[in-house]
Amino acid sequence: MRVKTLNYLLLFVAILFTPWVTTAANDATAQYTPDVTFTLRTAIADGRLVYIGQGGEIDGKVNPTLNVKSGAMVQINLINGDGALHDIVAPDFNNAKSDQVSGQGSSTVLAFRADKDGEFAYWCSVPGHRPAGMEGLIVVGEGRVAPDIDAEDLTLSPMDLPDPIGDRGPTTLEYTLETMEKVGKLDNGSSYKFWTFGGTVPGPFLRVREGDTVTINLKNPESSTMIHSVDFHAVTGPGGGAAVTQAAPGQTESFTFKALQPGLYVYHCATPMVAHHITNGMYGMILVEPEGGLDPVDKEFYVMQGELYTTEDFGTRGELSFSIDKLLDEDFEYMIFNGSVNSLKSIHNMTAQVGETVRIFFGVGGPNATSSFHVIGEIFDRVYHEGALTDPPLHNVQTTTVAPGGSTMVEFQVDYPGRYILVDHALSRAERGLAGFLTVEGEADSSVFDAHGKDIGDH
Ligand SMILES: [Cu+2]
Structure with a gap:
């Protein structure tokens, strides 16, 4: 009172x-x-x-x-x-x-x-x-005179990935990746001209089996302003494919490779200035499943981290522009999961039920910053460090380091309801857009966590 x-x-x-x-x-x-x-x-x-x-x-x-x-x-x-x-x-x-x-x-x-x-x-x-x-x-005034920016959502859902391959023999596959340059929504009130594989950031998740023979068609539409290409880290051969896929606007370039080694691999555009093409959104991942497939889990998610180097300060409204100086200084303005500030916070809702096993395919497009990948309130039961799927995993890991152009596969069972936040534990980056929510629903087991009667809300 x-x-x-x-x-x-x-x-x-x-x-x-x-x-x-x-x-x-x-x-x-x-x-x-x-x-x-x-x-x-x-x-x-x-x-x-x-x-x-x-x-x-x-x-x-x-x-x-x-x-x-x-x-x-x-x-x-x-x-x-x-x-x-x-x-x-x-x-x-x-x-x-x-x-x-x-x-x-x-x-x-x-x-x-x-x-x-x-x-x-x-x-x-x-x-x-x-x-x-x-x-x-x-x-x-009347409001809505300067409405929220009217730009397309180019974010890729972390749930947008193919079904597991499991136990099948080697086969022949063909993928066409179209390199699209598009203005996409970056944050509430801002947009950015992204360069993409397939019109989304990250590009599509490709899923093949060890021993598969894979043909890649890189299609660069007439409307593009740049030459584009693709370097698959899963490829054994010149430039990972980049040497033979430099496609001018209106051209399609192809190559075929055998997926010799299982693992979780990054792919990216490799046209000079490569760092510029990557920062603009040209990265994705390809999973080469080992013979017999991966162990089944309840939920799989596909998450990639990238940086943006805008001329304007973080939080500026309007269509933001690329800064070559900031890129060369590695002085990013934005850090994002799956293509925008809100991608994994409000556009795509990752959910799981108490008791389910979650697997995250996590990669860093970058181009420059190493991620200290962490999920607030959880412990990784298994970490397949550096995307090495055929070595025994590390167990009970809090934070794992993922290099630019590198990956990790983490698995954990969710044991308690609430909101779990995906971050890079270099937490300044959370202030620049880097965070995602995994919402766990189900019965609260007070022997796991007891809030002593407090309302935990969204936390
Ligand atoms: Cu490119």
Whole structure:
């Protein structure tokens, strides 16, 4: 009760004085009178960090949408409701940001002029808080003037992979890969011109058996602007095929190889500048199953990690452009699983039931960054390190290293319901888009994990 009273007192004080306050970050000298005022309180709800509206139409709403008139002077009062460090930023409006506040009941103010129509995000800039849930929308004017970017979804579902081959003899197979250059959605509000195998990132998962004879047709459509090719790490021969598949727009180049050695192998475009073709999305994997096949599991997933080197900073809206300088400096802006920031978070939902065995075919397209692959809240029962499928696996592994142009196959039984997060444990990269969710459903066994009555929400 006392804390609540203090909150209201501080709010009252804030409202009383804010028309005359100066906003240091926003406009160092100007005084202003707000046309509209909102109050948001920070809170922990369902295991997430959020803003909760206080008063008026937004009262009680989680991460409320704030509707304002064109050109309005907007003031947002921020009350710290949970005691952790927080702030609120609206970078689309002249980089508006509040002070950071810590301690329950402390408050600050964000003020800015809504000088353009459209939808814009507000969020908490304390590292990790935006992905944890602290973000909402400011709609200026009629809204939807600058709608979410209208770009195609090029992400490949991790569930999109062929059935196991199992126990069959060697055969003859033929695959056609079409190298498509397409603008795809990168994040909410941004897109990027990807280069792809088959129109998706990563390219399709190819599945063959040791001893199979495989013909690859690399088709580069007329509409392309670049020469493309393919280097299969599963191939024994010049360039892994790249030496004979350099296809100009409108051409198709082919070769045939025998899959001599079982394993999980990366393929990628190998046309100079190779790193440029790879970063733009030209990578995928081919599984060469050993004789007799792999042990059966309940769920298989196909996940690949890649980097993007955009001229614009992470989080910029619009169609982003490629930066050769950043690529050569290995200074990435984005790190993504399966082709976009949201691919494995909200576009494709990986799920499993308690008791099921999960297998992840994990590869790094890169082109440059080594992954420290980890699933938060799980332990890999078996790791087939470096995609070596015919050696005994490592057991009980927390994090496994996967080189660019390398792979791993991990297996684990899921024992408890909840959300398990795929990451590269170089966790700065989670702030640049690299995370995926595996949702496990089923009965909670309190002998495995006991939350002591706490609501674990999405965690
Ligand atoms: Cu290419």
